[in-house]
Amino acid sequence: MEIRHYLSKRTIKPVIRCLFLFVVVLWSVRLLAEKEGSIAGLSKGQLPSAYSTFLVRDPAMRRVLELSKNKAAVQKTLAFLQSTEAVLGSSRTIISGVAEAGEIADVVVSYILPFDLNRFDLITIRQHWIKKQKLQIDEPSSPGYVSLLDNSDFKLSYFNRSGVYGGLDSVARVVGFRVAEDIVPAGTEVKFLVSALELPHQALTRFELPLFLEKDGLVEIKIPGKAIVIAPGKTRKMSLSVPSLSKSDEEVDVWVRFEDGFGNLTKARAYSLDLRINGVFDRQVQSTENPHKVNGIKIKSNGVYTLDIRTAGGGLRAKSNTMSIGQHKQKIAWLNFAPRTILSEGVLTASELVRTGQGLFDLILPVDHELYGGEIGFASNELGNRFVQRGSIENSFIGFSGFNGERREIAVPERLTKIRQHKSESLRLVQVISGNSFHPWLMHRLAERGYQIGVLGSNFSLKGKDPDTKVYSAIVQENNESWLEALSRGNTYVSLNSKIIMLNRSKKLVFDRERDLELEVIGGRSIERVELFKNGNILDIYENSLSNRNVFDIVLYSSSEPFSPINTRPRNQREWLGSMRLVNGSVSVSEGSGWKVKQRDSNRVDFLTYTHGLKKKLSFSVEDWDEDTEIELVVGAGVESLNWLPRDRLPSETPAERYIVPLAEARDGALRISRVKGYEDTIEIKPATKVLGNRVTYSFRDSSKAKIGDYYYFIAYEEGGAVAISSPSFVGF
Structure with missing residues (x-):
């Protein structure tokens, strides 16, 4: 699975690569020089040369200046930075311990003040917005505790800041100190100690805990600092990837990845x-090598196959995704859609994204905010090696140029x-999955307005x-078309947590006769059920009618749809923290996907999970029951x-509730x-049905009268929690 990248290609010749980098630098400088107000004239020597260089390449500080609504403060900040005594110097970060992904370490960030700090000046320490472990000053024995070394006169406090270091939309609580009374003289060394900090799970070449300076009348200023490398850990596991569809006697690409416990590629060694x-x-x-491509694999007979691989001693082993061998007219390209780079909310460069995705994805389409004007990038060979723009986030949508000359x-x-701002010929795709969140409502809103759209998902x-x-995100290529052609016309589906094969076999849906809907699904594990939707409402469910008498499912659901149809954000994610107890009986569960479960005793289980548009299911067994058994x-x-x-409904409290469900019900x-x-x-709470099998063909005939705008789509559920969502099929198209 040699990853193809919309921005850069690993096989670019050195001369072309140099030309590419040269164009990128010139483009970035030109963009910065042309900006009005905040960073205008950056390339004209208005700032100290050291900080100008830092600002050109540091997205966090550029973001602060660009997004500030106080233009007077921006101009005052630029004037401050121009003064000779305002050469900021840089902070220094030292990690005590092993600088590997996921390790626990003490981190010291120090900074020697190049000028006096006056009363009410503020210095804060921050971390990237995606880091879930927050810095805190409440519990010295808890992870992420912040203290000051050799600066006992300063008092640490919490401060709320928006757009914190990477997240344009984030609001976070940060730690810092404000000068209370006396001036803090130049030359004072400020040392922040962060105790028991969990290092990022992702291997990074640019890890930092940046310091920000705030002075009265200025926008906040990021202190330059040298980044630390976070290396991958030791090899703990392997993964194995194969094409989802292939023909008999056709050589298939087989990729083996060696990973640490968090999925980072580890150092290559011989196996x-x-x-x-x-x-x-x-x-x-x-x-x-890592990843390693296995050549020469051919399978002669049609059928469904999985490959597995293990080290000689069996210490490492992996099983591939499912592969269907047959006379397929389609191919499936697996896409990593819309990862952010370090230029906006991400932590990796575009080339690092390519590297980390090798052996998992066939393609990568990164995006960044239009704030940066769109970076010049290098396209794959299928686009004729033309210079094109990467995708840019433009307020309410992601825009790509270079789709065979079309936008x-x-x-x-x-x-x-803002749906009304889009033309149907350009808006052809909708993102329905964001991480573990499902947003079908956006697909419904577009489809009911006549947009012919395909679906995508993003990590x-x-x-x-x-x-x-x-x-x-799966791009289904028909009859030797390119991935770009298939993507452009929306021939896609999304698969969550497994590379499920989903082939829509429905014939053309017409007005003047019954519509025959047909779907073929092949999973790495057994398929539990298939749901068919019409115009956003459930039309049919295909599942096994047989169930296990003493096995049940608890299924939790909360919608992600915005509160009102105006232009607003989705409802926020819901937490479910609770317990299940059997009265007159015993209960046992196994760990469910996306659930944290603890068996308290024979009749009680505690659980924690989150829902945001997708149903979460947990199976449990009931023993020693009688006619009076109840589930509490x-x-x-x-x-x-x-x-x-969201401006129409703020995040709400969820009530404490107690439900009694008789086992008979x-x-x-x-x-x-x-x-x-x-x-x-x-x-x-319902009986758990038996699975359908790894390979399922489902068909349904809709005999109702067709209407203009009718559309259908499928959702397939795989055992273990994986889900696949098809693009909608429209009547008359």
């Missing part, structure tokens, strides 16, 4: 590996999508990164997440409603 196809030994592989727009759910979310979630479900009070603040399916300020969240 002797045994490769099996459907459980039968095929060959021994000598691996020397394409993708509606995104976590921003204010990026303004909620932050979920380490247990992996989003794959207790949900604790909580609050919706604070990832964004649960056998027929029990439903309870949790009302949360305008929403009706649901709790279902």
